[in-house]
């Protein structure tokens with residue numbers, strides 16, 4: 001009881017008293033910062049993105065216990081909720097995400113309509129779900145609730161006025177469902193692993209744009225309020241825990257002598273797959289309580305496994321990067337912390353500084369992001385891309401708190417772009433060696449594959465507006481158009497880079513991050529930052545990429561050279577075959593062997609790149625001005641013209657993107673499944689043998705050809 005009072009007093013002051021002293025802000029020592037204080041540089045009130053902006057604040061304190069026999073987390077949660085909105089609230093909503101893994105849930109019923117009975121088949125013991133045992137206000141008065149599957153409505157006992165706060169006290173249990181999806185029980189080699197995600201009653205976001213978000217959880221994406229999480233997790237003593245937040249009692253639960261034994265380097269020669277050793281034995285009834293505190297986060301996740309071994313790298317910035325690998329995989333996770341650290345460094349340098357003191361990459365057979373911790377899988381070096389992606393989410397999701405349920409492209413698409421951004425820089429050399437065969441020098445394998453994935457979906461007719469609710473994309477067999485949030489956004493961002501030029505594009509991304517980190521941006525906020533940073537009207541760009549399913553398709557129709565007094569006037573006829581409008585970079589190859597770059601803008605603004613000549617703009621829409629005659633003065637004849645040699649333009653059909661009657665032809669080696677080139681017709685052949693009574697055995701060649709044949713685009 002006493003402990004309880006001390007805890008409440010601490011909460012009343014807005015900060016755990018132990019850390020109340022003021023320290024200069026440093027992500028490596030962010031503990032001293034109270035979320036709602038002037039010292040917190042990330043608190044939205046200290047630098048609102050615009051005057052009048054507001055968002056709600058949360059302050060969670062949880063004490064929970066893991067029952068490894070029943071696979072249940074049980075405990076209580078105290079939530080202080082601050083209403084910074086101009087509205088008086090008489091009720092609030094909570095997410096009970098795990099209820100989607102109960103029989104009869106909306107997710108279950110939806111899956112059944114698609115012939116998926118995975119949830120329907122679960123026994124009661126195997127179902128997931130969060131049960132609310134008790135919910136009261138700060139004065140222990142019961143609150144009226146109604147639960148509709150994953151959404152719980154709570155009616156307040158008194159209206160919550162603007163600027164006021166209220167408290168919820170909740171006793172709950174959450175059961176790990178048998179379906180291993182993000183939150184999961186995942187044993188291996190005789191050791192239990194529990195990964196707890198979206199595991200507690202989490203208040204819905206009430207934001208300045210749409211008010212309450214009450215989406216039922218159908219498996220797609222999350223949204224949360226920023227604030228503080230103080231979490232104590234009690235479990236059998238042998239478990240090693242990785243979680244969001246600062247581990248307050250490290251000396252008690254993970255003292256140096258234990259860390260020494262857990263060092264991943266100790267297991268570098270252990271055969272892959274061999275049963276893990278026991279470092280902390282199980283003793284019935286012996287538990288440890290791991291105590292974490294996280295500031296400036298909108299979620300809290302954790303993973304626990306007795307066989308976790310730990311790699312560690314400290315960056316110059318003070319950020320600690322940990323790899324948690326199961327011992328049986330430790331030999332192939334030796335460079336995990338190092339690579340994960342390099343990823344943090346890359347994004348911190350190029351997008352904006354990482355705002356937390358640590359990052360964990362955990363070996364949890366997953367691919368999912370949470371603040372300061374990502375659940376990963378695989379092994380070196382194949383996990384590089386996964387780390388680059390999930391860590392990237394700590395920028396686009398973690399620090400930029402998008403409403404990703406509503407618009408998944410805002411976090412998934414931007415993160416997909418970041419992934420290839422860091423992969424090109426960190427693993428670039430390896431990629432370049434492999435990509436020699438790719439048609440464009442500047443295009444990495446990663447970029448090529450993302451673009452091809454978008455093209456594959458779009459050209460088969462499953463393109464969709466990116467401004468679509470994450471649950472509303474069409475689930476066609478084999479072509480789930482939800483994946484557009486990754487690949488089409490990825491392509492859009494490369495095309496924005498193509499439109500703006502490298503430095504202005506990067507400046508835009510940085511400005512967006514700096515303005516909106518630890519806030520709740522929407523698509524229009526990115527658009528707004530882009531327009532104000534570049535001083536260019538980009539509405540046409542965002543409209544056509546986000547709100548339509550138009551095709552992007554340009555062609556070079558012909559080249560003529562007219563003799564002039566001091567050289568030639570080249571006339572290059574370019575055609576817009578698709579509906580989308582984009583500026584066109586043209587590379588001209590002259591008879592004297594030199595090259596000349598020109599660009600055709602779509603309005604009165606053009607990127608300024610040294611050595612690139614800007615031509616008069618091409619105003620066109622629908623069937624207005626389908627063609628454009630580029631006139632360029634050149635010292636010798638133009639032999640050929642090529643649209644976008646950088647390979648960034650998301651053109652759907654590139655065989656006609658260069659002048660000449662015949663497209664490039666590439667001959668593939670027999671029996672190899674070649675990746676179809678973007679700018680060439682692929683010929684494939686294989687020797688054939690057949691037999692008939694008249695001729696006996698005959699040998700021949702089977703020849704087939706196609707453009708981008710992987711998607712049936714003959």
Ligand SMILES: [Zn+2]
Pocket residue numbers: 389393411412415
């Ligand atoms: Zn993602």
